[in-house]
Amino acid sequence: MRGLRIVLAEDAALLREGLVGILERAGHEVVAAVPDAEALLAHTTHARPDVVVTDIRMPPTHTDEGLRAAIRIRTEQPGIAVMVLSAYVAEAYVPELLDASPEGGVGYLLKDRVGHVREFLDSLDRVAAGETVVDPQVVRQLLVRRRDDGPLAQLTEREREVLALMAEGRTNGSIAAVLVVSEAAVRKHVGNIFAKLPLDPASDRRVSAVLAYLRS
Amino acid sequence: MTRPPDAWTAVRGSPWQFLRSAWPWRSFAYLLTSVPLGIATLLVLAFGLVIGVATLVLVVGAVVLAGLPVIAGALGVLERRRLGLVRQGAPSDVSFRERLRAGRRLPVSWPETGYAVLLAVILWWVDFMVLVFAVTTPVVLLISPLLYDAAGPVELLGWRIDTSGESVLGVAVGVPTLVAAAYLVTLVASAQAGLARMLLDPREEQLAAAVVDLRRSRIELVDAFETERRRIERDLHDGVQQRLVALTMTLGRAELDVAEGAGLELVRQAHEQAEAALDDLRGTVRGIHPRVLADHGLAAAVHEIADRSPVPVSVDIRLDARPPAPVEAAAYFVASEALTNVARHADARQAQVHAWRQDGSLVLTVVDDGVGGADAASGTGLAGLLLRLEALGGELAVSSPRGGPTEVRMEVPCEA
Numbered sequence: 052m053r054g055l056r057i058v059l060a061e062d063a064a065l066l067r068e069g070l071v072g073i074l075e076r077a078g079h080e081v082v083a084a085v086p087d088a089e090a091l092l093a094h095t096t097h098a099r100p101d102v103v104v105t106d107i108r109m110p111p112t113h114t115d116e117g118l119r120a121a122i123r124i125r126t127e128q129p130g131i132a133v134m135v136l137s138a139y140v141a142e143a144y145v146p147e148l149l150d151a152s153p154e155g156g157v158g159y160l161l162k163d164r165v166g167h168v169r170e171f172l173d174s175l176d177r178v179a180a181g182e183t184v185v186d187p188q189v190v191r192q193l194l195v196r197r198r199d200d201g202p203l204a205q206l207t208e209r210e211r212e213v214l215a216l217m218a219e220g221r222t223n224g225s226i227a228a229v230l231v232v233s234e235a236a237v238r239k240h241v242g243n244i245f246a247k248l249p250l251d252p253a254s255d256r257r258v259s260a261v262l263a264y265l266r267s
Numbered sequence: 268m269t270r271p272p273d274a275w276t277a278v279r280g281s282p283w284q285f286l287r288s289a290w291p292w293r294s295f296a297y298l299l300t301s302v303p304l305g306i307a308t309l310l311v312l313a314f315g316l317v318i319g320v321a322t323l324v325l326v327v328g329a330v331v332l333a334g335l336p337v338i339a340g341a342l343g344v345l346e347r348r349r350l351g352l353v354r355q356g357a358p359s360d361v362s363f364r365e366r367l368r369a370g371r372r373l374p375v376s377w378p379e380t381g382y383a384v385l386l387a388v389i390l391w392w393v394d395f396m397v398l399v400f401a402v403t404t405p406v407v408l409l410i411s412p413l414l415y416d417a418a419g420p421v422e423l424l425g426w427r428i429d430t431s432g433e434s435v436l437g438v439a440v441g442v443p444t445l446v447a448a449a450y451l452v453t454l455v456a457s458a459q460a461g462l463a464r465m466l467l468d469p470r471e472e473q474l475a476a477a478v479v480d481l482r483r484s485r486i487e488l489v490d491a492f493e494t495e496r497r498r499i500e501r502d503l504h505d506g507v508q509q510r511l512v513a514l515t516m517t518l519g520r521a522e523l524d525v526a527e528g529a530g531l532e533l534v535r536q537a538h539e540q541a542e543a544a545l546d547d548l549r550g551t552v553r554g555i556h557p558r559v560l561a562d563h564g565l566a567a568a569v570h571e572i573a574d575r576s577p578v579p580v581s582v583d584i585r586l587d588a589r590p591p592a593p594v595e596a597a598a599y600f601v602a603s604e605a606l607t608n609v610a611r612h613a614d615a616r617q618a619q620v621h622a623w624r625q626d627g628s629l630v631l632t633v634v635d636d637g638v639g640g641a642d643a644a645s646g647t648g649l650a651g652l653l654l655r656l657e658a659l660g661g662e663l664a665v666s667s668p669r670g671g672p673t674e675v676r677m678e679v680p681c682e683a
Binding site: 063065066068069070072073076108113114138139140162163165166167168169171188 | 504505509510512513515516517518519520522523524538541542545557558559562570571574
């Protein structure tokens with residue numbers, strides 16, 4: 052795969068340098084590495100990268116500047132994929148971020164994930180390719196929360212597990228391996244999920260099932 | 268009939284009882300002791316003032332002058348004791364030593380200083396006159412026949428006793444005068460004691476103000492505690508935690524670059540160890556003051572605990588605005604501690620956390636369907652949280668009958 056052109060925003064210098072190191076090692080080109088959201092927006096407009104990687108919490112207010120910038124980029128320049136990094140699970144962010152990019156090209160990862168370099172780079176490639184990637188831990192938390200209400204209430208425990216793994220971007224084969232069941236069994240669960248959830252027939256059912264799940 | 272509680276009550280009661288009681292004598296003693304005390308106070312104050320003002324140019328003078336209210340304070344202590352002469356159960360008071368130990372924190376009491384000045388300038392003098400009058404008049408009248416025999420005519424308050432017949436009349440007048448003197452002494456002593464109480468007794472409002480002060484300082488303490496925890500959390504997060512994340516990133520890169528073999532195995536181990544250290548650190552930080560609580564409030568933070576809980580937890584937190592930080596932190600730690608207990612002891616299938624505002628309070632409940640029989644006092648972390656809640660004026664109740672369910676309920680006042 053060819054190297055991606057990336058703009059990186061992270062306020063902590065140590066982590067910024069670490070990320071630049073990882074990205075360049077993987078053959079990507081970091082066109083700008085900046086410490087705040089304002090610089091991120093400026094450089095993104097100017098350099099038109101393939102992917103933006105940004106921390107959520109940055110100066111000046113240290114709340115969600117990075118996320119606001121990410122949503123703005125997704126809305127104004129939908130051609131640029133966005134990978135958002137968060138120090139913790141703040142699930143309120145996820146639906147907002149996904150709503151801003153219904154067609155994919157967006158990712159939400161916990162910062163810890165960056166240490167697992169292969170996984171991180173893989174997620175980045177997938178986001179650049181237009182997929183939606185959400186951190187497994189975030190997915191798990193959303194799953195816990197949405198047990199009681201919404202359309203997901205109709206799913207069985209196993210179906211929810213399968214859906215959670217789908218939300219992580221796994222294929223049927225990979226889900227089968229995780230749950231230690233046959234791929235045929237997974238296909239059956241996926242079929243049941245599609246049947247039970249009110250999905251938009253026009254779009255990719257797999258994607259919309261995941262979105263329904265994440266937004267419910 | 269019960270003994271009157273003070274001289275003032277006695278003097279207004281039955282005269283016969285009053286005259287037979289100890290109150291006239293105690294009042295007499297009160298006035299009698301006032302005189303030397305007043306003179307001593309006068310000397311000390313005058314001496315202190317003169318020395319103080321004279322040496323004000325040197326710094327010594329200021330110290331001497333500043334010491335005068337302390338002397339007034341000591342006098343106040345003594346005077347409160349002396350009030351016991353004219354009333355039973357003198358007001359409770361901190362001892363002078365305690366006051367000294369409290370040092371500068373104890374404000375100089377202007378009423379005490381005022382009383383010292385009054386005693387030194389007027390009171391002892393009045394007492395002295397009253398005593399002289401109250402003693403000499405009846406005594407002279409009663410012994411007027413003897414005086415007349417020995418020294419001729421006696422003159423007393425414009426009455427000249429110059430016949431022996433008149434001197435007998437003097438004795439007759441002397442008895443009611445003695446009674447009048449007893450009343451006079453008691454009334455003056457009561458009046459002075461009243462003045463002393465007014466100036467020296469801690470008033471109800473002062474006590475109330477002290478309680479308010481104490482409450483506020485306790486809340487400030489909890490606030491300071493919370494601020495300090497946040498600072499420690501921030502230091503850890505911005506310092507060690509970021510270095511560790513950077514370390515895992517470097518090790519992750521090394522894994523890509525190092526050739527397969529023993530070296531790579533070591534790098535992988537190092538990576539795992541760094542991740543473990545990071546996990547430990549995150550656990551510690553969470554116990555101090557979780558970042559997600561500071562940034563996103565109670566609901567987000569409790570969701571995060573619920574996510575980590577091995578027992579399924581449903582969370583329903585409805586708060587329109589964020590409560591004050593100490594309240595929020597207290598609620599968070601109650602939920603955290605309660606859910607830890609659920610996971611450890613309750614043998615529960617599920618638990619629920621609810622939080623809402625009710626009548627200006629934040630209410631948080633944690634309910635599980637476990638075996639019950641939990642005891643709030645038995646060394647759970649909840650006991651430690653009680654202190655924090657009390658300082659905030661809050662309450663914590665644990666209801667856990669054998670067989671369940673267990674409910675932990677916290678209520679903390681928080682103005683909307």
